[in-house]
Amino acid sequence: MVKVKxxxxxxxxxxxxxxxAVEQALDARGFRGVSEMRVGKYMxxxxxxxxxxxxxxxxxxxxxxxxxxxxDYRYETEEVVSK
Amino acid sequence: MVKVKxxxxxxxxxxxxxxxAVEQALDARGFRGVSEMRVGKYMxxxxxxxxxxxxxxxxxxxxxxxxxxxxDYRYETEEVVSK
Incomplete structure (x- = not known):
């Protein structure tokens, strides 16, 4: 079995x-110094x-x-011994 | 500067x-052998x-x-030389 990410x-x-929007929300909550926030999917x-x-x-x-x-997408695979 | 994932x-x-839903859509397109699909966020x-x-x-x-x-969340950080 293989685990794919x-x-x-x-x-x-x-x-x-x-x-x-997330970057501004962080700033509004006092989290400074955050830039270039990109939100994507993780499967x-x-x-x-x-x-x-x-x-x-x-x-x-x-x-x-x-x-x-x-x-864009990238993926990683990982052998899983027992599933 | 630090890159955070x-x-x-x-x-x-x-x-x-x-x-x-994604698992079923993959199956419908002929991609067999996929199980336990979990969809999350990547930032x-x-x-x-x-x-x-x-x-x-x-x-x-x-x-x-x-x-x-x-x-659940996990994160990775990476030193970035010039940004």
Whole structure:
């Protein structure tokens, strides 16, 4: 079994209103010195070993987990001994 | 300058309808062998070196970036030479 972690973030240059809002909320609560806040998606899941090839995971990301027009993605995989 | 990465996920046992929906959508597109999909938030931001203490980041997470009732968080920090 493989544990897959996918990180989806907005591409550089794409406006991130959610990030801006969180940054302002932090500032309003007195947390200073925070800049360039970007908010994205984090997904964790398990895959059968045979299914967990790079091409398969990239296809999943590009077809469903991330929007290739405005988002970048990266992923990490981790062998899981018993699940 | 410090780059901070925050990962927010639902606590074990908390129902994740979004994760379920994504898992089913993947299956519908022919991606087999995916299980226990959990969808969370991923945040990246920069902090002034002096402000980026562990206690400060934990306070930010517990007060704003994560909902401590239903979510867990973890974070990583990375020295950034020039920003």
């Amino acid at each position: 996918v990180f989806v973030t907005l591409k550089e240059g794409v406006l991130d209103p959610q990030g801006k 964790e899941f398990y895959m059968d070993h045979e299914a967990a090839g790079d091409q398969e995971i990239q296809n999943m990301c590009e077809q469903l987990l991330a929007n290739p027009v405005i988002e | 925050v990962f927010v996920t639902l606590k074990e046992g908390v129902l994740d309808p979004q994760g379920k 990246e931001f920069y902090m002034d070196h002096e402000a980026a203490g562990d206690q400060e980041i934990q306070n930010m997470c517990e007060q704003l970036l994560a909902n401590p009732v239903i979510e």
